[in-house]
Amino acid sequence: MKIYWIIAAAAAFIFGFAGRRFHRETTREIKELLTYQPAPEEWVVTEEKTAHLPEPVQRWLKNSGMTGRPNIHTAAVKQEGFMRLKPDQEKSFPAEAEQFITTDYPSFIWNVKMKMQPGFAVAGRDWYRFGQGEMLIKAASVFPIVTVRNNKKTNQSTLQRFLLEMAWYPSAALSPFVSWETVDEKTAKAVMSYCGSTGEGTFHFSEDGDLVRLSAYRFRDKEDEEPTEWMAEAFEHMEVDGIRMPSRIAVSWMLPEGKFTWYTFTVTKVRLNERRPELIKEL
Numbered sequence: 001m002k003i004y005w006i007i008a009a010a011a012a013f014i015f016g017f018a019g020r021r022f023h024r025e026t027t028r029e030i031k032e033l034l035t036y037q038p039a040p041e042e043w044v045v046t047e048e049k050t051a052h053l054p055e056p057v058q059r060w061l062k063n064s065g066m067t068g069r070p071n072i073h074t075a076a077v078k079q080e081g082f083m084r085l086k087p088d089q090e091k092s093f094p095a096e097a098e099q100f101i102t103t104d105y106p107s108f109i110w111n112v113k114m115k116m117q118p119g120f121a122v123a124g125r126d127w128y129r130f131g132q133g134e135m136l137i138k139a140a141s142v143f144p145i146v147t148v149r150n151n152k153k154t155n156q157s158t159l160q161r162f163l164l165e166m167a168w169y170p171s172a173a174l175s176p177f178v179s180w181e182t183v184d185e186k187t188a189k190a191v192m193s194y195c196g197s198t199g200e201g202t203f204h205f206s207e208d209g210d211l212v213r214l215s216a217y218r219f220r221d222k223e224d225e226e227p228t229e230w231m232a233e234a235f236e237h238m239e240v241d242g243i244r245m246p247s248r249i250a251v252s253w254m255l256p257e258g259k260f261t262w263y264t265f266t267v268t269k270v271r272l273n274e275r276r277p278e279l280i281k282e283l
């Protein structure tokens with residue numbers, strides 16, 4: 001029994017140390033993200049600036065409250081929800097995530113902790129900067145489950161994620177890196193090209209102009225030969241600083257065997273246009 005407690009104590013120390021180290025590294029990266037860029041140029045979203053966009057996109061920007069407001073150059077988002085790592089995983093585990101985004105030079109860091117059982121969690125991080133993407137998942141913040149970086153498919157997939165998540169920073173619809181095409185009266189396709197990568201996604205709106213669904217073909221893994229249909233559905237909306245945005249969301253992959261909803265979450269906090277490093281603790 002004595003040996004058991006020694007081993008248990010040693011394991012707890014190792015996992016605790018690894019968790020703190022993972023947190024420190026991520027915090028450092030977020031601070032770099034928030035402080036790297038020079039002060040952004042302020043501009044206002046106007047009807048004149050949006051006149052060339054597809055009609056459903058114009059309606060979305062107006063309905064969201066973005067028209068007439070300054071551009072969003074920085075966003076911080078807090079999420080709470082449930083996650084599954086694979087389709088045959090019956091139980092969904094509680095997950096907490098935070099994401100920090102800058103839009104002038106498209107970039108983001110998203111880190112998540114999924115609590116699988118007391119004392120054991122899976123930590124993950126998606127990172128996109130200078131056109132490069134990275135995906136990292138670790139068990140107990142120690143053992144790598146997925147590590148992908150400096151890969152064309154990963155770069156494209158993370159670029160698409162930035163593009164599709166403009167629901168929280170709608171002024172990015174006017175980014176010089178993004179072009180739009182009308183699909184129908186409620187749908188528009190966005191194409192983003194940045195740092196040698198190009199990706200696209202489809203935005204689906206309600207009659208009133210709410211963003212209700214996003215879809216794209218994305219690579220799940222660097223080994224995939226063909227991309228897989230990805231979908232995010234918004235079921236509720238909220239208002240932050242006068243901007244209407246999705247607040248309850250389900251994210252799914254459309255696999256040959258059926259729809260795999262791997263992440264359902266609620267946005268609990270959003271901070272816009274704040275670049276202070278202290279924001280990490282306040283979120």
